[in-house]
Amino acid sequence: MKVVVGQGSCGIATGAKKTSNEFERIVAEKNLTNVVIDKTGCIGTCYLEPIVDVYNEEGALEARYVKCTPDKVAEIVDEHLIGGKPVEKYVIPTEDEAFLSQQQRIVLRNCGKINPEKIEEYLAVGGYEAARKVITSMTPDQVIEEIKVSGLRGRGGAGFPTWFKWNAIKSNKGAQKYMVCNADEGDPGAFMDRSVLEGDPHSLLEGMIIGGFAAGATEGIIYCRAEYPLAIARLEIAMAQAREKGYLGKNLFGTDFSFDIRIKAGAGAFVCGEETALIASLEGERGMPRLKPPFPAAKGYWKLPTNINNVETYANVAWIIANGGQAFADRGAEKSKGSKVFALAGKIKKGGLVEVPMGMTLREVIYNIGGGIKNDKEFKAVQMGGPSGGCIPAQLIDTPVTYEDINKTGAIVGSGGMIVMDEDTCMVDMARFFLDFTRKESCGKCNYCRIGTKRMLEILERITKGEGKDGDIELLEELAGKIKDGAMCGLGQTAPNPVLTTIRYFRNEYEDHIYNHKCTAKSCKALIHYEITDDCKGCGKCARNCPVNAITGEKKQVHKIDPNVCIKCGKCEDNCAFGAVKRV
Amino acid sequence: MSNTCGCQNGGNADFAELAPVLEKYAKVPGSLITILQQTQDIYGYLSLDAINYIAERTGIMPAKIYGVATFYAQFRLQPVGKYLIMLCKGTACHVNGSDMVEEAVCEHLGIKDGETTEDGLFTLNNVACLGCCSLAPVMMVKSADGEETYGNLTKSSVKKILDDYKAKNA
Amino acid sequence: MNKFRLNIDGKEVYGLPGQTILEVCRENDIFIPTLCYDERTEIYGACGLCMVEWEGSPKLWKACATEIAPNMVIRTNTKRVFESRKTNLELLLSNHKGDCRPPCMLACPAGTDCQGYVGLIANGQYEEAIKLIRDNIPLPGAIGRVCPHPCEKACRRGLVDEPIAIANLKRFAADTDEFGEDPFVPECEPDTGKNVAVIGGGPYGISMAYFLRQMGHDVTIYEAMPKLGGMLRYGIPEYRLPKEVLDEEIAVLEKMGITMVTNTKIGEDISFEAIKRDFDAVCVGIGAWVSTGVRCKGEDADGVIGGIDFLRKVVRNEKIDLGKNVAIVGGGNTAMDACRTAVRLGADKVYNIYRRTKDEMPADMIEIEEAEEEGVIFLNLTNPLEIISDENGHCRQMVLQVMELGEPDASGRRAPVPVEGKTETIDVDTVILAIGQRVNAEGIDGVELTRKGGIVYDKDTFMTAIPGVFAGGDCGNDKISIAVESIGDAKKSCLVVDAYLRGEEIKYEPNYYVTKKDVTPANSSMQKREKTTSLRLYSAMMKSRQSKKQTAVWNADVKTTLNVSSSAMQICMM
Structure with a gap:
């Protein structure tokens, strides 16, 4: 029997290691020699972590235990591992199974199924067969043709046809060519790449090998962000194992094609997700974008032809070669073929990773798969594309998720982050939040981004503090337009998007803040005040916890908050067991 | 790990620990960031003396190294406390109340973003995203023993986690 | 190499493959602004100022970095391009903390690059220094000696200890040049065929002539007095400004080819009409040479003389019998000049009468201090009430009203108010009234x-009511001020006059500068830094010394020079 404990970063954060250790302890104690404890990557249902899968002797899945904290382990060992009967109350509920069954997992095909630290398990599911096929029996042109048929577009956000990029680097001459993987995943709210890196690193390696063959490159570099130490560790293990078996290194599969990969850790700069900034960082410089043209495919890393693709893009490649480009193209929508991984997070009941065919609507993703809004509150907007994207309002929830349809709304598909927001989220504050992020991450090279984001942020901060002025909205729109026109790289060019989409769809919230001194979502501290309603039972807990003694009241009488003293810390609201403290 | 010494003059004058790193990377073009990362792993931060020493051994101008060190958020030019609290301020965490968690941490420890507690136990750093969005709000605590991630934080749960660390070091 | 055709702003131009849009524009006199572009360096493309529109493309393109293509159509002057540039510059300025130029240069009425020449002198580049000074000041030796130096008041070093000695340095540079072997004479442009009459050979007139002559115009200065210099010669005594210095500087003007007609007063020796007729432009700098009175009883007695009149007489070596007791009324530099001149002429008692205190006197502190050293008796907080004459109508005594300071007036200074009933009387043989000046046009x-x-005169064009007749200096718009102010007038208006001579009408437009307004003594950390660096240096030197005696001497030195405590010294030695 095999007990597999999901140990991606999310799993570990919820205590999966402790669960795994507990299993090992009890299994050893009870001397169960037929039980093997193993690990796997992120299954995707992050909201149910820690997850433990139990497989029987034949390798079939007997039970999937969710929210499996160490205290449940003893019971599972006794009743299931020894007794043979799964503990039903800990098993994944049927309705949550739908979360997984509605997905079409290509990129995440192996995540949650295999142990990422054992190359044998990857090989057992057909790993490196596609690479073998390509290197021993196909030409670079044939490979590129297959990718073209599949319609694969860059999954990092730009959505650029992958075959085109590979063809470009193939046609360029250079002493050495490089295949670079952008594993910087800087978008806050995005963790798709992390799962692939932690859960199925070989799929990335195989994709890069195939890409390298098509491009004529002999060296691959994975630029992985420093905030993913587990991913880097698992990649190193995978690479070492691949080298051992001859899948990386010299003369792969007995041909004269050599290809090896190394990892370069990022150092914490969102702008290094931009390809020329990434190249600068690889060269040991500050991550500041460079002029294009020349494009990296012609002159990139050390001025040699370089191709940069996202982790997810590479992860699709082996599957496409194995199953044919047409199989990929048969899924998804007309211009946006195949499937895409989305990271559902925010005010959603079932947050996690979902891979769905492109063309599914937002409603289907958020409600059918994601289970709807936390606490059944009202859905307000979904933010797509991170700081480069925009907020799509509730009335557009039936928009199909394709590159073109989402672009029409003013947002972008981006890397796949989907942050769901409800009635309590202030959209002006969201715009301010994103501008704060882009301002901090701006590399500082061009005037528009460096200073423009600062000025826009100042205006937004004033508005959220209740100091908005007449003309601020128009000024924001004007500045946004100019910054989009003038900024040097994608960071600056897309930084105004959150502001523009929130103004487009939620102008009333801006106007509320400026002209009515009101925060529509009752979130901005400066524009709300706290009041105690008649639901108050007079228990006095709020008054005891108030740091500035702003609450007065007799025992068992309705209490009162003095607005002149109140500092709006919210402690009263937190402490009230009766929900009597309300924001007005 | 001598990450509590704040002296900028003298201190670790010989940087013996850096020798193997520089052996490997000093002459490899484009390795500056790797060198700085490994230096920070050894000493806990990048002192000016370390930067000058790296400049001498690699031939890269100190000003250039300083420019790279200050560009990337990962590099610290001041020593950090025993526990580095990396509090996630990403979108999902923000939407789920990371600001409140930050308030609780600041109040409980008496420090602000970028500061270290008087007893040298904790340093608080806000980070842009940790990639654990389903567990928002999230923080990672980094120390010599490794990293621990804590999710689904509330004002009270974060205080308890910090108190546990304090108790361990009492 | 094949040149190909492209279209920029509707103009057909040719370029070679590999050239950028900017290069082709520059070859064809089409202006595109840049900030980060320099031919000597690799293209950086950061500032975004050079963006242009490329027909057929929705986005803007950087002219400095985009290679030309055959038949491309570029527009550099569309509304979209202009608005992009404007926003770009506005963003830059919104973040700009200052200073575009240093406070000393901005404080100088003539806009002299003090920072520049002080630096050059520090480098030992005296020739370059004097050339830089003479860009703005034709009379550096004179100004360096007498200017009340508003530049030094603005100098930020003054927030830490003392301002840089800008004026003295100017004097040094001038003396080194003018009394050296080969004094610098500025080059003049080729003759323009235009001629200008300058009426008045004072600071304004000399400067106007100096600047216009450099632009190639033929200049003639008409001066009523026997020699040029204006108030510099006839209002400032020898001990403050030796005439020799002025003579050297006027000699430079001669070498430049400026014609000087002295002893000629307009309206008397030659008519204004004639001047207007014979010259293409006229610049009037007649100064303010009439002393204003004090309006007290008995002012018209003999022996009562105006300050500037007194000083002029002295310069012209005319005989003056001062008598034993001289009273000078007034608190400015002219009054101090008069006091100290009176001392030198042998008066027994020289009084200075001023209705406010010494601290409020407008004269330079150094003048007041030196006057005191020379024995001038300061009767502050007094005001002339009456001048009593003897039987011959010559002044004998002066009754002074004792004053005290009351509430501040419009200028912010505390107004003096008479103390009821209290007066003082002094014996006087001469009363000099150095209170103010007036123009006689x-x-x-x-x-x-x-x-x-x-x-x-119009403040933007410096033109008077008569077209082609300009004015500046003390004689215009009731602006009676210091010499460098008149020089500044000339510097500002010479471009206007030059344009006028070419048939154009322009205005004087000051440059736009951003200045830092928040530098205070509190945040001037220079003092602290300097002390620490010097301490470190001393300690390093100390450690390498053997002799205890030397150490002791140096210890004392450091303590006094840097004013540090013994404990600080101890810490440093460790």
Whole structure:
């Protein structure tokens, strides 16, 4: 029997290691020699972590235990591992199974199924067969043709046809060519790449090998962000194992094609997700974008032809070669073929990773798969594309998720982050939040981004503090337009998007803040005040916890908050067991 | 790990620990960031003396190294406390109340973003995203023993986690 | 190499493959602004100022970095391009903390690059220094000696200890050049065929001539006095400004080819009409040479003389019998000049009468201090009430009203109020009234005058009511000030006059500068830093010394020079 404990970063954060250790302890104690404890990557249902899968002797899945904290382990060992009967109350509920069954997992095909630290398990599911096929029996042109048929577009956000990029680097001459993987995943709210890196690193390696063959490159570099130490560790293990078996290194599969990969850790700069900034960082410089043209495919890393693709893009490649480009193209929508991984997070009941065919609507993703809004509150907007994207309002929830349809709304598909927001989220504050992020991450090279984001942020901060002025909205729109026109790289060019989409769809919230001194979502501290309603039972807990003694009241009488003293810390609201403290 | 010494003059004058790193990377073009990362792993931060020493051994101008060190958020030019609290301020965490968690941490420890507690136990750093969005709000605590991630934080749960660390070091 | 055709702003131009849009534009006199572009360096493309529109493309392109293509159509002057540039510059300025230029240069009425020449002198580049000074000041030796140096008041070093000695350094540079072997004479442009008459050979007139002559115009200065210099010669005593210095500087003007007609007063020796007729432009700098009175009883007695008149007489070596007791009324530099001149002429008692205190006197502190050293008796907080004459009508005594300081007036200074009933009487043989000056525009017919008699001129064009007749310096718009202010007037208006001579009408437009307004003594950390660096240096030197005696001496030295405590020294030695 095999007990597999999901140990991606999310799993570990919820205590999966402790669960795994507990299993090992009890299994050893009870001397169960037929039980093997193993690990796997992120299954995707992050909201149910820690997850433990139990497989029987034949390798079939007997039970999937969710929210499996160490205290449940003893019971599972006794009743299931020894007794043979799964503990039903800990098993994944049927309705949550739908979360997984509605997905079409290509990129995440192996995540949650295999142990990422054992190359044998990857090989057992057909790993490196596609690479073998390509290197021993196909030409670079044939490979590129297959990718073209599949319609694969860059999954990092730009959505650029992958075959085109590979063809470009193939046609360029250079002493050495490089295949670079952008594993910087800087978008806050995005963790798709992390799962692939932690859960199925070989799929990335195989994709890069195939890409390298098509491009004529002999060296691959994975630029992985420093905030993913587990991913880097698992990649190193995978690479070492691949080298051992001859899948990386010299003369792969007995041909004269050599290809090896190394990892370069990022150092914490969102702008290094931009390809020329990434190249600068690889060269040991500050991550500041460079002029294009020349494009990296012609002159990139050390001025040699370089191709940069996202982790997810590479992860699709082996599957496409194995199953044919047409199989990929048969899924998804007309211009946006195949499937895409989305990271559902925010005010959603079932947050996690979902891979769905492109063309599914937002409603289907958020409600059918994601289970709807936390606490059944009202859905307000979904933010797509991170700081480069925009907020799509509730009335557009039936928009199909394709590159073109989402672009029409003013947002972008981006890397796949989907942050769901409800009635309590202030959209002006969201715009301010994103501008704060882009301002901090701006590399500082061009005037528009460096200073423009600062000025826009100042205006937004004033508005959220209740100091908005007449003309601020128009000024924001004007500045946004100019910054989009003038900024040097994608960071600056897309930084105004959150502001523009929130103004487009939620102008009333801006106007509320400026002209009515009101925060529509009752979130901005400066524009709300706290009041105690008649639901108050007079228990006095709020008054005891108030740091500035702003609450007065007799025992068992309705209490009162003095607005002149109140500092709006919210402690009263937190402490009230009766929900009597309300924001007005 | 001598990450509590704040002296900028003298201190670790010989940087013996850096020798193997520089052996490997000093002459490899484009390795500056790797060198700085490994230096920070050894000493806990990048002192000016370390930067000058790296400049001498690699031939890269100190000003250039300083420019790279200050560009990337990962590099610290001041020593950090025993526990580095990396509090996630990403979108999902923000939407789920990371600001409140930050308030609780600041109040409980008496420090602000970028500061270290008087007893040298904790340093608080806000980070842009940790990639654990389903567990928002999230923080990672980094120390010599490794990293621990804590999710689904509330004002009270974060205080308890910090108190546990304090108790361990009492 | 095949040149190909492209279209920029509707103009057909040719370029070679590999050239950028910017290069082709520059070859064809099409202006595109840049900030980060320099031919000597690799293209950086950061500032975004050079963006242009490329027909057929939705986005803007950087002219400095985009290679030309055959038949491309570029527009550099569309609304979208202009708005992009404007926003770009606005963003830059919104973040700009200052300073575009240093406070000393901004404080100088003539806009002299003090920072520049001080630096050059520090480098030992005296020749370059004097050339830089002479860009703005034709009389550096004179100004360096007498200017009340508003630059030094603005100098930020003054927030830490003392301002840089800008004026003295100017004097040094001038003396080194003018009394050296080969004094610098500025080059003049080729003759333009235009001629200009300058009326008045004072600071304004000399400067106007100096600047216009450099632009190639033929200049003649008409001066009523026997020699040029104006108030510099006839209002400032020898001990403050030796005439020799002025003579050297006027000699430079001669070498430049400026014609000087002295002893000629307009309206008397030659008519204004004739001047207007014979010259293409006229610049009037007649100064303010009339002393104003004090309006007290008995003012018209003999022996009562105006300050500037007194000083002029002395310069012209005319005989003056001062008597034993001299009283000088006034608190400015002219009054101090008069006091100290009186001392030198042998008066027994020299009184200075001023209705406020010493601290409020407008004269330079150094003048007041030196006057005191020379024995001048300061009767502050007194005001002339009456001048009592003897039987011959010559002044004998002066009754002074004792004053005290009351509430501040419009200028912010505390107004003196008489103390009821209290007076003082002193014996006087001569009373010198150095209170103020007034313009006498007699002879300059046709110009509009102010109520006080000054010549009216437009503040942007410096032109008077008569087209082609300009004015500046003390004689215009009731602006009676210091010499460098008059030089500044000339510097500002010479471009306007030059344009006028070419048939154009322009205005003087000051440059736009951003300045840092928040530098205070509190945040000037220079003092602290300097002390620490010097301490470190001393300690390093100390450690390498053997002799205890030397150490002791140096210890004492450091303590006094840097004013540090013994404990600080101890810490440093460790």
